[in-house]
Amino acid sequence: MADFLKIAGIPRQELIRLLDATSKNVPIAEGKAPNRTSLNGRVIANLFFEDSTRTRCSFETAVHRLGGQVFNLTPSGSSLNKGETLVDTARNIECMGVAAIVVRCAISGGAQMIADGVKCPVINAGDGRHEHPTQGLLDVSTLIEEFGPLEDRTIAIVGDITNSRVARSTTHALSTLGAHVRLVGPPTLVSKSFERITQGPGSVSTMTNLDTALEGVDAVMMLRVQFERAAGGAISSDYRQMFGLTPERITRLAPHVVILHPGPINRGIEIDDRVADDPKRSRILRQVTHGVAARMAVLEDLIAN
Numbered sequence: 001m002a003d004f005l006k007i008a009g010i011p012r013q014e015l016i017r018l019l020d021a022t023s024k025n026v027p028i029a030e031g032k033a034p035n036r037t038s039l040n041g042r043v044i045a046n047l048f049f050e051d052s053t054r055t056r057c058s059f060e061t062a063v064h065r066l067g068g069q070v071f072n073l074t075p076s077g078s079s080l081n082k083g084e085t086l087v088d089t090a091r092n093i094e095c096m097g098v099a100a101i102v103v104r105c106a107i108s109g110g111a112q113m114i115a116d117g118v119k120c121p122v123i124n125a126g127d128g129r130h131e132h133p134t135q136g137l138l139d140v141s142t143l144i145e146e147f148g149p150l151e152d153r154t155i156a157i158v159g160d161i162t163n164s165r166v167a168r169s170t171t172h173a174l175s176t177l178g179a180h181v182r183l184v185g186p187p188t189l190v191s192k193s194f195e196r197i198t199q200g201p202g203s204v205s206t207m208t209n210l211d212t213a214l215e216g217v218d219a220v221m222m223l224r225v226q227f228e229r230a231a232g233g234a235i236s237s238d239y240r241q242m243f244g245l246t247p248e249r250i251t252r253l254a255p256h257v258v259i260l261h262p263g264p265i266n267r268g269i270e271i272d273d274r275v276a277d278d279p280k281r282s283r284i285l286r287q288v289t290h291g292v293a294a295r296m297a298v299l300e301d302l303i304a305n
């Protein structure tokens, strides 16, 4: 791979290779195995044009775990505030000799625009409503740790599907691996067109009744209502009652069912405290550890190898 911009189109064997590498990196991400030196002498640029906690910090941590160095650029205090474009910014940063650019931006397709404008590898850390491919990797890696191979497992992804780059990347990854994905939400936030995401042996269906959608699932991934992308106007005052994962709802799930959320969480809207913090079912913080491992795998794949 020259860049890592999307899960869509990644062949199954390539995905499995990245997931195997991610799995091997988990003990390092946990601090239980020694760091590596594969990025020794390399500098990575983290260009975060949108807010982030998990993705930005885990890319930083991943670079440190591989022996490289990293710096961050955010709009505040940068010449973006003087009107410099994303691509001009990236070209200037590239000329500082960086080994790769990690980019998050609000423009769907923004990571591709930057990749077209520079020669160094570009990693998409989330571009608008398009994709968040390292999130897709870490979600699937967390589920594989739980269940092993995901063929014929059923995963419900619930909430603001329309605005979710996570839903797109994770659905592509799951269907490539043969899982059955149910995309669930109010009709204003989930469209039948998402069923075309199907890639590989799995399947993708759309549903608008959460209680029906939860029947027979192995995992549930809740999504944040993205108020910053105007999703608030598309939800009604009974959203929690209709689409929230409440303690009452999880009592009806089979004992093996686990709960994910990419974060940040809107507590009391899409997920209640007792569910998010459920020690038996919640894998939300485990996803964060897999995030470091997945980003190590992608960085090594693009740069060190």
Ligand code: CP
Residues within 6 Å of the ligand: 051, 052, 053, 054, 055, 056, 126, 132, 135, 262, 263, 264
């Ligand atoms: N999951 C995710 O992308 O979180 P951040 O926005 O905090 O990076």
